[in-house]
Amino acid sequence: MKEYAYFPGCSLEKMAVSYHMSAMETTRKLGIKLREIEDWNCCGATTYFYIDELLAYTLCARNLAIAEKTGLDVVAPCSACYKNMYFTAAHLKKDVDLAEHVNFALEEDNLHFSGNINVKHLIEVFSQDVGPQELKSKISKPLTGVRVAPYYGCQIVRPQKEKENVEQPQFFEDMLSAIGATPVNYPLKMRCCGGSLIISSRTAALSMVRNLLQCAVDSQATVIATACPMCQVNLECYQQQVNQEFGTNFSLPILYFTQLVGLAMGIPVKKLGIGKEFIAMAPSLLQPGQVEPEPDHEIIKE
């Protein structure tokens, strides 16, 4: 059984609890154990990094140091946590002075980070470590005919880490195909949801959310799949406000990719946290394997 050190992050405790539930259920089916990092602290979100970098690195390094003791790779389901932890590990490996300073602070909690750790996003576990082939073999109720917009958002793919494709990645689409769904061509798949601007610069964020929803509707998607709690909340919980602000009439469900994978694995909806959304999926889509495949739409090329 493959194991990972699991960093749920603050959002998954409550706001995105369905992401946590579906992550646990689907990985178990894949023979993967997610071992929660003991006594983890907040990753610092985006806020900490622009106020005090040293403190932000220290916050992330504490979690990395605790995880390092297990000898496992770390996995984070939230894109912001992932980005913060990935780049903290990378900077500390490269910058000896920084590592020394941070380790001096970590001593207060009897910890030391030596830099021997890999940080992954949960979606990488599905798309790379497991891979579409094996994922497909675990599917009992393929989501035939369900048109899904694969929404990457920002911090899974950006900033660039090595030489990976940051303009047109395909791993999300490949995973959706593996579970039998139809990934639609979603031209704004790499655009930002606004993140915390929804609080600090509301008008700007609402217009960003509107663009993403409109693009999904234009692509004839019936659901947007996301891999980040911030994206989920902005796209779903603020949909009503977008409608009021712009006179639109969106009612598009936003699910975590793990919830869709779980449905295709035949896991009961309750165990996947489905039912906690503001905007429910059509009942027919919640009984996969029984959906009549839609006639093929002409995929509109960009």
Add this chain to the structure above:
Amino acid sequence: MTNTITFGQEVQNLLQAAEGEPLRTCIQCGTCSGTCPVAGFMDYTPRQMIAMINQNMKEQVLESNTFWYCASCYHCTVRCPQDINITELMYALKRYSIWNHRYKEGLVGPDFSEAFVKMIVRGGRSFEPVLAPAYIFSFGMREFLLEIQNATELLLKGRLPVIPARIKRLENFKRMIGRIIPMGGLE
């Protein structure tokens, strides 16, 4: 002794791990501004900001809303042909402006950031309800009610925390932070 460091150099010095003077290499192509999803809401676009910093236009830069409108999406950064980390530049300007208590009036960003930092330093984890006072009063009545409506629905769906989460080894954690910043500066 006279201090001759320019604003442009001050900003360069805030760019973590940047070698040389990356902002000087900007060719003003505008790829960042064309890419930025928030550019339309900014007083100055990212390209203009870089030019202004290079011209030491400190007052105008600090008085702008530009860096507070950056959503940290890194889209400009991955596309910059000169490999300038523009997102990092926006972080540096936020930091500079907070440290110097210089920001445009009426922005929510600075208060929100401060509330966020205090929350983490005290409990180790994020707890959304304590953040609300930092921004909710800046909203108009309509937005205020919409926000309350959202919170209520989250609560009903079991998605809003009611008890603040705290880490177990909080004393160690606070001493750890104390080794980075003296606690007096945060309370």
